[in-house]
Amino acid sequence: MNDFIPFTNEGRGEKMKLVNGFDLMQYAKQKGYILPAFNTTDMEMTYAIAQGLSDAGLPGYIQISSNNLRLSNPKMIAELAADAVRSYDIPVALHLDHGKSFDHVKACLEAGFTSVMIDASHLAYEENIAEVRKAVEYCHFYGIPVEAELGALRGKEEDILHESDAKTDPELVEEFVRRSGCDLLAVSVGNVHGLSIQPDIDLPLLKQISEIAEVPLVLHGGSGIPAEMIRAVRQYGVLKINYGSDLRKEMIRSFGEAYEKDHNAHDVISLSLQAVENVRAKTAELVKMVNCQVSA
Numbered sequence: 505m506n507d508f509i510p511f512t513n514e515g516r517g518e519k520m521k522l523v524n525g526f527d528l529m530q531y532a533k534q535k536g537y538i539l540p541a542f543n544t545t546d547m548e549m550t551y552a553i554a555q556g557l558s559d560a561g562l563p564g565y566i567q568i569s570s571n572n573l574r575l576s577n578p579k580m581i582a583e584l585a586a587d588a589v590r591s592y593d594i595p596v597a598l599h600l601d602h603g604k605s606f607d608h609v610k611a612c613l614e615a616g617f618t619s620v621m622i623d624a625s626h627l628a629y630e631e632n633i634a635e636v637r638k639a640v641e642y643c644h645f646y647g648i649p650v651e652a653e654l655g656a657l658r659g660k661e662e663d664i665l666h667e668s669d670a671k672t673d674p675e676l677v678e679e680f681v682r683r684s685g686c687d688l689l690a691v692s693v694g695n696v697h698g699l700s701i702q703p704d705i706d707l708p709l710l711k712q713i714s715e716i717a718e719v720p721l722v723l724h725g726g727s728g729i730p731a732e733m734i735r736a737v738r739q740y741g742v743l744k745i746n747y748g749s750d751l752r753k754e755m756i757r758s759f760g761e762a763y764e765k766d767h768n769a770h771d772v773i774s775l776s777l778q779a780v781e782n783v784r785a786k787t788a789e790l791v792k793m794v795n796c797q798v799s800a
């Protein structure tokens with residue numbers, strides 16, 4: 505366990521093993537996989553996610569939100585993610601989650617991200633299209649796919665509480681996808697961010713959207729959604745499911761339990777290694793669950 509975090513710096517300058525987002529989507533479609541996208545926050549989380557995916561032998565995304573870039577800048581996280589997947593043989597893409605601006609998108613592409621989201625879903629419909637279109641034109645030039653969001657999710661995205669609950673309007677989907685040029689569409693169908701609100705997935709709406717959308721769908725807020733519902737959404741064009749809270753909870757639980765037991769606890773090294781093990785196990789469990797490889 506003492507050599508768990510394999511940051512070696514070996515192979516610096518080698519071709520990165522992170523997979524291009526378009527290639528990952530194509531691979532998953534061919535093989536019939538659902539791609540979980542796990543939110544990293546920092547170094548430990550990044551290695552834990554890569555190891556969990558490798559343990560399961562299944563593909564997925566490591567992603568980081570725009571807000572999280574305050575803690576871990578794009579260059580650092582790209583370097584860590586590239587190193588984390590270097591010794592494994594599973595396809596992993598590095599994705600910007602909830603990209604809040606064109607500048608963040610650009611910074612992440614320059615750093616080596618292989619997939620991005622531009623989230624302009626808080627803006628009016630036409631402005632959302634314009635923002636996404638701008639990111640798409642830039643990213644496609646570099647061969648990078650773009651996820652966009654139509655509708656708004658309730659819950660807490662990082663430190664921002666969203667009260668609105670605007671489900672994706674199926675009437676707007678065809679036009680939004682066509683005019684924005686997005687490659688993946690995040691939908692609001694009763695899914696929520698965080699674990700404090702119960703999701704209530706509207707399967708008929710998801711089905712309706714999947715029949716209209718010409719691009720794969722993305723479900724944010726995977727953490728609160730029960731396994732049987734995840735199995736149900738598989739048939740409705742969902743290719744990517746985001747998981748943030750589940751992994752963060754594992755990380756915090758590891759430290760919280762130690763503190764509860766002993767208020768003088770201070771062995772950050774052992775606790776961090778234990779937290780990594782816990783996140784790694786949860787990652788493997790979730791990627792198997794979304795691909796129906798375990799009965800949860």
Ligand SMILES: [Zn+2]
Nearest residue numbers: 697724725746
């Ligand atoms: Zn989200």
